[in-house]
Amino acid sequence: MECCTIQLGDRIVGESHPCYIIAEAGINHNGSVERARQLVDAAVECGADAVKFQMRHLDQCYPAGLLKEPNLAEWGFHHILGALKDADLSPGAFGSLKDYCSDKEIEFLCTPWDIPSLHHLDSIGVRFFKVSSADLVNLPLIDAIADTGKAMILSTGMATEKEIGRTVEHLKLRNAVFALLHCVSAYPAPFDSLNMRFIETLRKFNVPVGYSGHERGISIPVVARVLGASIIEKHITLDRTLPGPDHASSLEPVGFKKMVRDIRVAEIALGRPEKRICQIEQINRHVLRKSLLATRDIAIGERVTRDMICVAGPGKGITPQRMDELLNVTVQRRICKDDYFVEGDLEPDPNIEFDRTRLVRKWGLKARFHDMAAMLDLKPDFIEMHLSEHDIDNAIPQSDWYPETDLFVHAPEFFRHRLLDLASDDHAHRAASADMIRRTADLAAGLAPRFRSLAGIVVHAGGMTMDEPSKERIRLMDRIINELHPLLAEYPMILPENLPPRPWYLGGQWFQNVMTQAEDMVLLSDTLRCRVTFDLSHAQLACTLAGTALSDFIDSVMPIAAHLHIADASGIDGEGLQIDEGIIDWDDTLKRLRNHLFTWLPEIWSGHLNGALGFRTALCRLIEHGGL
DSSP, rough: OOOTEEEEEEEEEEESSOOEEEEEEEETTTTTTHHHHHHHHHHHTOOEEEEEEEEHHHHHHHHOHHHHGGGGTTHHHHHHHHHHTTTOOOHHHHHHHHHHHHTTEEEEEESSHHHHHHHHHHTTTOOOOEEEEGGGHHHHHHHHHHHOOOOOEOOOTTTOHHHHHHHHHHHTTTOOOEEEEEEEOHHHOGGGGOOOTHHHGGGSSOOOOEEEOOOOSSSSHHHHHHHHHEEEEEBBOOTSSSSSSSSGBBBBBBHHHHHHHHHHHHHHOOOOOOOOOOOOHHHHHHHHHEEEEESSSSSSOOOOGGGEEEESSSSSSSGGGHHHTTOOOBBOSOBOTTOOHHHHSOOOOOOOOOOGGGGOBBBEEEEOGHHHHHTTTTTSEEEEEOOOHHHHSOOOOOOBBTTTOEEHHHHSETTTTTETTTTTSSSHHHHHHHHHHHHHHHHHHGGGGSSSSSEEEOOOOOEEEEOOSOHHHHHHHHHHHHHHHHHHHHHHTEEEEEOOOSOOOOSSSSESSSSSSHHHHHHHHHOOOHOOEEHHHHHHHHHHHOOOHHHHHHHHHHGGGEEEEEEEEETTTEEEOTTTSSSOOOOHHHHHHHSSSSSEEEEEEEHHHHHHHHHHHHHHHHHTTTTT
């Protein structure tokens, strides 16, 4: 186990792991077991990892005389004692709540306020314990918890740094397993008292650190996560207006759910301590950046001078940062006015040649109209033409005939500033999406005579949502099947493609709800009697998210796959990576693929640039793994 982690139930908790979120029900049940169960349900619905209650024997916590006459204590004790009495639950109720949590698949957690309560909670199988801020200095209780051998989480509200340090030293001498939570024990806590940077100070103890919050609102736990908190505890209530000491500083389920959402978004956004260019940035680099272009025709053998160079977009060529490197270079190719200077003008093109005899299945390259000639220079068996809305709306460009090359066509992924979506809630948009596929198929038929044959039409069927995943996967799949059924009857060469779980579309935070798992593709194929396009990179991303094996995905989908897109992948959104630069086991993957017949192409992001360097590299690396 890595440094600064702790095992809490089934979870390893630490700064490099997902934040452990505790819904503190506390005494917000006001003595009602039914309301306590409703709090459990709310915690589950909100996405909490654990729901926490409090157990105390009042006669163990306070002297008998004080319980009989609360006015003998400090002001306010009478009020809190009354609330504690009203919220008392029987020992049996805690066992019942633990069983209820097990049924709901959420961790049952409880704070023992005295040693008899601890012993009871231990006897019913509570797997770790929470120590309240009030008991941070209660070493006898802490020793009793340590004697169970179970982990504990200690809140540090009301404690000085010296008191915290003394308890930490005591626990370390006992080799206890524990975490610390920064806490301000005011209900609610004013924002100017929170001193969130104390989280950084607590980290010096080299144990997991978290935050127990009593302030209003949902923003501060996100701040805590960003500062390194690996545990977040926040009070939950069904109604903030109920009587009791904690309701006013608690979150109702709607707010708690938003807090969990924002913490998870913050975790994603934190990322890693190195700069990584995401997929949409890669696209925007080419669209928005500038390149070096020729201001006039340049003959082979001429030396490049400053007056031959201008800067303009898009970012297809050499970056302007390298202008000085380009000066005085002797040109080795004929460059026309407005041509982009490319990497090969600075350095000789890497000698990346691949042995076509190792590619026994039909292979191809993706292209747009403007770069098809360059792709054909590599003599693929087919071209997969990726079409845009503009291509569909305009006349087919004039081009030569390609009797030795097959044609695949990839339908546009979005049009009219919206994604093509056969599962949309908007009936009109579903109809328009189906019409776009028909128009794609008609254009493909118009192109087909120029090629050896029209081999297939690749389609992204839709089923995505922005910001939140859909809970209606069956309905989305039914819509896709219903829309594809008449299309396939008219155009049987349509090949729906499996999709990534976190698409880059239009730079948004999208969720792909269907067409990501093997069972989706098999259902589609079995229902519509169609073949599919299988994207290995998309499949690996989906497997990573689901915690399943790519090998199982391959074995399920290959019997129905006619056409493959091949690239590496990483994480849940790193698609289209170069072969051997992601996490796919290519030796095992290619061995499984060789049991089937299909067409395929390398789909490396930006693989078409610099004389298709990325595509050529992918072909070479696949051959090194035994070829296809």
